[in-house]
Every structure is written in C-alpha cells, then in structure tokens.
Amino acid sequence: MKQFEVPVYYRSPIIGKVKDTRKITDPRKKDFTPTVLDFGPVQFLIPRHFGFCYGVENAIEISYRALEENPGKRIFLLSQMIHNPEVNADLRQRGIRFIMDTEGNQFTEWDELTPDDIVVIPAFGTTVEIQRLLEAKGIETQKYNTTCPFVEKVWKRSAKLGEDDFSVIIHGKHKHEETRATFSHSYQGAPSVVIKDMEEAKVLADVIRGSISHADFYKIFEGKYSEGFDPVHDLERVGVVNQTTMLAGETQAIADFFKNVMEEVHGTADLKNRYADTRDTLCYATNDNQQATYGVLEEPADLALVIGGYNSSNTSHIAELCEEKLPTYFIQNELEITGPSLIRHFNYPKQKMEETRDWLTLPGKSDSPLRIVLTSGASCPDATVDRVMQKVLSYFEEVRSPEEVLEDCLGKED
Ligand code: SF4
Structure with a gap:
C-alpha cells in the first residue's frame, strides 16, 4: 500500500514499532490475534489493526501539502478534515480555517470566498451542491480534494444502482458528513433514503409492506429522503449501500433483511428484479479494525481504552464492540485521565461526557x-495512543522499559 508523508509528530516509537513488525510477519493480515506488550504489572493488548487508515493519511498528506505550496494564501477546510481534535487543532494553528463545523453550521460565509482561496475537501468528501458552488466561484476543487477513494467507491455503487433503475437505501448517520455527501451523490441518479439502524430498517420495511402509510413515511423520515421521493413507486426496486464506517455485522443484517422483505412482498421469482445485491460497501480499514477488535476481545482482559475523536463514527463502533465484553473508556487523549482514581470518557449513545x-x-x-x-x-495518531499508554504506565511501580518490552515481544515475532 502507498506510503504517505505524515508529520513525524503523529508517528510513535512504541505503537509504530508494533505495527511495522506485524506488517512484516503477517503481510496479508491473516492473524487477528493481538500483540501483548508485557510491562510487568500491566500488559497492553494491541489489536492487529487500528489507527490511521489509507484515507486519513492521504487527507493529512494533501492538507499539509496545501499549506506548504500556498504560503500567503487563505486556505480553508470545508469542515473537519478528519474526526480527530488534535489533527484539526494542529492544522488550525498553522493557519487553515474551517468553513463549517461537522453539523454543517457555517463559520465562513460562501460570499467571503474568492477564486484565489484554496479549499481542501475533507476525507469524507462533500455534497454535489457544495462542489458546484465552489466551482461557480472559480475555486479549484480537485487540486486539494482529499475524498477517500473508498467513499468514492460507494458513490459509484449508488450511481450504478440508479442507472439500473433501483432506489438507494443508505445505511448511515444522516448528519455525518460522509453520509450527507453520499446522499447528495446518490440522489443525483436515484431516489434515496437514509436509515440509521435496524430499527429504522424495520419501519421502512413496513412502508414497503404497506402497513405504514405514505404520509407517515414523510413524517418519520423527514430530512432523510431525496426530493420527490415517492414511497409507492420508489420502494419497488431497492439496493443498500452504507457509510463506510458502520458496523459490518449491522450493515449485512440490514441488507439481508431488505432482501427478505422484497422476497416476501414480491415473491422469489421476481427477487432479482426487486433487490440489487450490492454486497456491503464498508472500507477495508473499517473491516480490519472491527475484525481486529473481535480478535483482541477473545483474549482475557480487565478493561479497554478506546481513543479517538468524540464525533468519530468508526471509533464509536470499536467502543461499542468493546463495551459488550469489558469496562470500556472512550477517550480523546491522555488528558482525560486524571489518575488511577478518575477518568473522563465519552458516552457515544448518550452523546455526553461521563x-x-x-x-x-x-x-x-x-x-x-x-x-x-x-x-x-481510524483518525487517531499513533502518538496519542503512545501517550495514553505512557500515562497509564506512570501509575505503576517497577514497570519494564518500552525498549525491553518491545525487544522481548517483537524479537519473538521476527
Ligand atoms: S475509514 Fe475507510 S473510508 Fe474512511 S477515510 Fe479511512 S479508508 Fe477511507
């Protein structure tokens, strides 16, 4: 896989070494058992795959290049480049401004932009409407477009569904930038509707079966269907795509569910004509991270620390998997740890700190x-993971040095 130029302060001497060694010993990622770093009184179980993904490294490289290549120019990010507070703060501190926040609230009015400005499109991509608006202002949108190719793959899949006269059901969080972008690209060619989970899938299935009225459809899915969506006609032929960072198992269950619903309503003989088997559109990183999380959770452990931005969808899913088995703390960095007696952490479902x-x-x-x-x-620098580890280690006595631990553990894997 391509190597990206990412500022050295995001790399880490401990976690980076573990990852590099695993890449050599298991290049095809067949082994999802964790690496155990044994510091004596405390052991850290490090999953086979986590942290910066292809799309995030690509976005970081392009954003820092935009800074380097355009001294003196105004550089804007459409919104957070990735969902990590440290990376975004560093870019801000170097002069990059944000046009809007993750919810779409505007910090810089469109009218303030000029053709001389540089605008960086984030890894989640953007809506067709925003892209057109920027182009109409004479702003070059392709030079610093960091849209992840795995997100674009979903857009292509939706476009294909539209060409084949299917409507698109998007499994995603409708306010998330990526889903907003995917929804926008999707409805250019196909009637589209966003559902966030199996519960909403079941409601939509009742619309398909005719047991929920179309008037109720418009109320329940307000803001989540494309303009002109007709629940009578537009739910006769459907395909499912997803936000790339949803839980793999949930997307699969939702896709299977709609397949069954279409079969139940239209009969087996007509199924191919009614349901497009798209297979899931999760990206490799989400798949690998979730598999690696299942792998690490097979080992006995006392607790889990999951690090990432509190608006990061993929991090929230890793935390969700860990919570099923262990006391889990979702933290954005080491500063949330005050000592062995107190940790501040984020409750994602309730969207509040605890x-x-x-x-x-x-x-x-x-x-x-x-x-x-x-x-x-996937948007958390390894350096942050190192700092959390070091902070936890500082509470233990007689811990072995990282050099000794790495030598001992990775020497065995060489
Ligand atoms: S999580 Fe996947 S889709 Fe999102 S930026 Fe990373 S590689 Fe791309």
Whole structure:
C-alpha cells in the first residue's frame, strides 16, 4: 500500500514499532490475534489493526501539502478534515480555517470566498451542491480534494444502482458528513433514503409492506429522503449501500433483511428484479479494525481504552464492540485521565461526557498483571495512543522499559 508523508509528530516509537513488525510477519493480515506488550504489572493488548487508515493519511498528506505550496494564501477546510481534535487543532494553528463545523453550521460565509482561496475537501468528501458552488466561484476543487477513494467507491455503487433503475437505501448517520455527501451523490441518479439502524430498517420495511402509510413515511423520515421521493413507486426496486464506517455485522443484517422483505412482498421469482445485491460497501480499514477488535476481545482482559475523536463514527463502533465484553473508556487523549482514581470518557449513545472513579485497580505484588485492551479509531495518531499508554504506565511501580518490552515481544515475532 502507498506510503504517505505524515508529520513525524503523529508517528510513535512504541505503537509504530508494533505495527511495522506485524506488517512484516503477517503481510496479508491473516492473524487477528493481538500483540501483548508485557510491562510487568500491566500488559497492553494491541489489536492487529487500528489507527490511521489509507484515507486519513492521504487527507493529512494533501492538507499539509496545501499549506506548504500556498504560503500567503487563505486556505480553508470545508469542515473537519478528519474526526480527530488534535489533527484539526494542529492544522488550525498553522493557519487553515474551517468553513463549517461537522453539523454543517457555517463559520465562513460562501460570499467571503474568492477564486484565489484554496479549499481542501475533507476525507469524507462533500455534497454535489457544495462542489458546484465552489466551482461557480472559480475555486479549484480537485487540486486539494482529499475524498477517500473508498467513499468514492460507494458513490459509484449508488450511481450504478440508479442507472439500473433501483432506489438507494443508505445505511448511515444522516448528519455525518460522509453520509450527507453520499446522499447528495446518490440522489443525483436515484431516489434515496437514509436509515440509521435496524430499527429504522424495520419501519421502512413496513412502508414497503404497506402497513405504514405514505404520509407517515414523510413524517418519520423527514430530512432523510431525496426530493420527490415517492414511497409507492420508489420502494419497488431497492439496493443498500452504507457509510463506510458502520458496523459490518449491522450493515449485512440490514441488507439481508431488505432482501427478505422484497422476497416476501414480491415473491422469489421476481427477487432479482426487486433487490440489487450490492454486497456491503464498508472500507477495508473499517473491516480490519472491527475484525481486529473481535480478535483482541477473545483474549482475557480487565478493561479497554478506546481513543479517538468524540464525533468519530468508526471509533464509536470499536467502543461499542468493546463495551459488550469489558469496562470500556472512550477517550480523546491522555488528558482525560486524571489518575488511577478518575477518568473522563465519552458516552457515544448518550452523546455526553461521563466520569468514572477508581477505574484503574493497581495490582498488588502477588496479583496477576492488569490486562488493558488499547486501541483507537481510524483518525487517531499513533502518538496519542503512545501517550495514553505512557500515562497509564506512570501509575505503576517497577514497570519494564518500552525498549525491553518491545525487544522481548517483537524479537519473538521476527
Ligand atoms: S475509514 Fe475507510 S473510508 Fe474512511 S477515510 Fe479511512 S479508508 Fe477511507
């Protein structure tokens, strides 16, 4: 895979070494068992795959290049380039301005932009409407377009569904930038509707079956269907695509569910004509991260630390998987840890910060070591993961040095 130029301060001496070694010993990612870093009184279980993905590294490289190539020019990011507060803060500090926030609230009015300005399109991509608006202003949108190719793949899949006269059901969070962009690209060629989970899939299925009225469809899915969407005609032939960072199992279940619903309503003989089998459109990183999370959760552990931006969809799903098995703390960086007696963490479903006291039980001399699953989302720098690890280690006595631990553990994998 292509190597990107990412500022060195996002790399890390510990996690980076673990990843580099695993890439050599398991280039085809067949082994999803974690690496165990044994510091003595505490062991960290490091999943096979996590952290910066292709799309994020690509976006970081292009954004920093935009800064380098355009001294003296005004450089704007359409919105957060990726969902990581540290990366966005660093770009801001170097002079990049944001046009809007992740919800679409505007910081810079479109009228303020001039053809001389540089606009960077984020990894999630943008809507067709915004792209046209920028082009109408004479702004070059392709030079610093960081849209991830895996997101574009979903757009192509939707376009193909439209060409074949299917409507598009998008499994995603309708306010998320990526889903807003995918929805916009999708409805250029096909009637489209966004559903966020199986619960909404079941409601839409009842619309297909005719047990929910069309008037109710418009109320329930307000803001989530394309203009002119006709629930009578536009749900007769459907295909499913997804936001690239949803839970793989959930997308698969939703796709299978709609296949069954179309079969139930239209009969088996007509199924091919009614349901387009698109297979899921999750990206490789989401797949690998989720598989690696399942892999690490097979090992015994005491708790999990999941690191990432609080608006990061893929990080929230990793936290969700860990929570099913372990006490899990979703934190954005080491600053959320005040000590062994207090950690501040994010409750994603409730969208609020919480505090947990005495979250870290330090083992006594005769106790077995504490085992911590340590992982992060696709937009989190490895350097942040290192800092969290170092902070946790600072609460333990007689810990082995990172050099010794790496030598011991990775030496065995060489
Ligand atoms: S998570 Fe996947 S789709 Fe999103 S930026 Fe990374 S590689 Fe691209």
